Amino acid sequence: MKKALMVIESSVREGGTDPIFRIAGEAAKRTKECGAETVINSTIGALMDDNGELVTFKAVYDTLKALPNHLIAGYAGLAGQPDFLEKIIDACFMSCKPEGFIRSIATPGGTGAVRHAFYNYTEFGDTILLTDWFWAPYRTIAHENRRNVKTFQMYNEKGTFNLEAYKKGILELLEKQKRVLTVLNTPAHNPTGYTISDDEWKSIIAFITETALAQPDSKIILLVDLAYIDFAGEGEDARGFMKLLTGLPHNVLPLFAFSASKSYTMYGLRNGAIICVAPTEEIAQEFVNTCTFSNRGSWSNGTRGAMETITKIFSNEELYNQAMAEQSFYKGILKRRAAAFVEEADKIDLGLATYCDGFFISIPCDHPKEVSDNLMKKNTFVVALGKGLRFAPCAVSEEKCRRAPALILQAINEVKKCT
Numbered sequence: 183m184k185k186a187l188m189v190i191e192s193s194v195r196e197g198g199t200d201p202i203f204r205i206a207g208e209a210a211k212r213t214k215e216c217g218a219e220t221v222i223n224s225t226i227g228a229l230m231d232d233n234g235e236l237v238t239f240k241a242v243y244d245t246l247k248a249l250p251n252h253l254i255a256g257y258a259g260l261a262g263q264p265d266f267l268e269k270i271i272d273a274c275f276m277s278c279k280p281e282g283f284i285r286s287i288a289t290p291g292g293t294g295a296v297r298h299a300f301y302n303y304t305e306f307g308d309t310i311l312l313t314d315w316f317w318a319p320y321r322t323i324a325h326e327n328r329r330n331v332k333t334f335q336m337y338n339e340k341g342t343f344n345l346e347a348y349k350k351g352i353l354e355l356l357e358k359q360k361r362v363l364t365v366l367n368t369p370a371h372n373p374t375g376y377t378i379s380d381d382e383w384k385s386i387i388a389f390i391t392e393t394a395l396a397q398p399d400s401k402i403i404l405l406v407d408l409a410y411i412d413f414a415g416e417g418e419d420a421r422g423f424m425k426l427l428t429g430l431p432h433n434v435l436p437l438f439a440f441s442a443s444k445s446y447t448m449y450g451l452r453n454g455a456i457i458c459v460a461p462t463e464e465i466a467q468e469f470v471n472t473c474t475f476s477n478r479g480s481w482s483n484g485t486r487g488a489m490e491t492i493t494k495i496f497s498n499e500e501l502y503n504q505a506m507a508e509q510s511f512y513k514g515i516l517k518r519r520a521a522a523f524v525e526e527a528d529k530i531d532l533g534l535a536t537y538c539d540g541f542f543i544s545i546p547c548d549h550p551k552e553v554s555d556n557l558m559k560k561n562t563f564v565v566a567l568g569k570g571l572r573f574a575p576c577a578v579s580e581e582k583c584r585r586a587p588a589l590i591l592q593a594i595n596e597v598k599k600c601t
């Protein structure tokens with residue numbers, strides 16, 4: 183670690199270490215040199231069409247561009263615009279709203295929601311429990327806010343949710359801290375595409391309830407990161423688990439990080455919310471006061487035009503149906519791409535982390551960095567993670583999704599021979 187010059191010791195950071203941005207730059211360069219046809223660029227975490235262009239929903243951008251200037255330029259309320267705060271709850275739960283005191287606070291994307299949860303629901307220096315395959319910025323957000331992270335093995339030997347490891351992780355942290363915050367990024371987890379089933383949720387909830395009742399002085403915060411929810415399951419079935427998160431003991435708080443980035447192709451508009459399903463009015467009010475203060479103390483307020491756009495879409499049946507039709511059309515494309523990748527991987531025995539839905543598929547392997555470097559020589563750009571590779575069907579055509587598994591297996595075998 184470098185020595186601090188002017189920043190305080192704990193703020194010294196290495197520059198240029200983000201592996202995704204580095205490899206994405208390489209992929210863009212190669213595409214320019216060799217043409218898009220020859221390059222498989224699976225580094226992008228956004229939905230791209232088959233020509234490599236970013237998908238944008240017409241319902242969203244026609245609405246945004248038709249807003250009068252003052253509804254784009256004006257400040258939003260500190261907590262978010264009141265009508266937006268209602269509509270984002272609908273966008274989050276649709277017809278699967280749990281019982282409880284539900285409140286929302288606008289945040290710049292799901293990232294802002296994760297930040298508020300980490301900052302306000304754990305102590306300085308506490309450890310946050312994550313799955314061992316995880317979205318790397320969780321660690322950045324934790325460290326930025328002087329928290330630590332600890333992981334548990336996400337998959338059991340059957341390739342499903344490892345409840346025993348999760349239980350152990352929670353009990354160990356409760357013993358140390360008396361308070362634990364866990365992040366479950368489901369459905370359609372990044373980077374694996376895993377979705378916790380409703381039966382798995384029932385077991386998780388039974389354990390959380392039992393633990394919370396046995397340790398009434400403890401506090402358990404369940405942060406559910408919904409970044410990919412609108413690209414999971416059929417219809418609203420990916421939201422079925424939401425209704426289960428209700429009637430929990432009063433020392434358990436479910437929080438939801440909702441993001442409009444993927445769901446409404448609003449990545450750069452920075453729009454989302456943190457939503458609580460509190461067991462009491464007092465806990466809900468405390469959530470509102472605290473997260474509103476956090477907005478003021480970190481970014482003041484959110485993007486007004488983005489909030490107005492969501493409000494309009496959820497207030498107008500025709501617009502809403504149009505937005506849902508666009509979402510569903512692209513969800514279909516994503517499903518076909520992912521199915522093509524999984525089918526080809528199965529044919530050649532390329533082992534995958536259990537994939538259900540979503541933007542990413544993970545391939546566990548040794549020496550991921552070397553395998554990713556090897557693939558670059560084959561004009562194939564796949565992100566190296568700690569435990570394997572991340573392939574992004576969200577960014578790659580179905581035809582390329584079919585070609586990629588054989589190239590990946592070949593690279594894994596070539597690296598194996600050299601190590």
Ligand SMILES: Cc1ncc(COP(=O)(O)O)c(C=O)c1O
Pocket residue numbers: 227290291292293294317367372407409440441442443444449453454
């Ligand atoms: C797992 C996960 N959570 C949250 C986010 C937050 O995204 P945003 O802040 O753009 O809403 C992302 C974005 O890539 C993600 O992959």
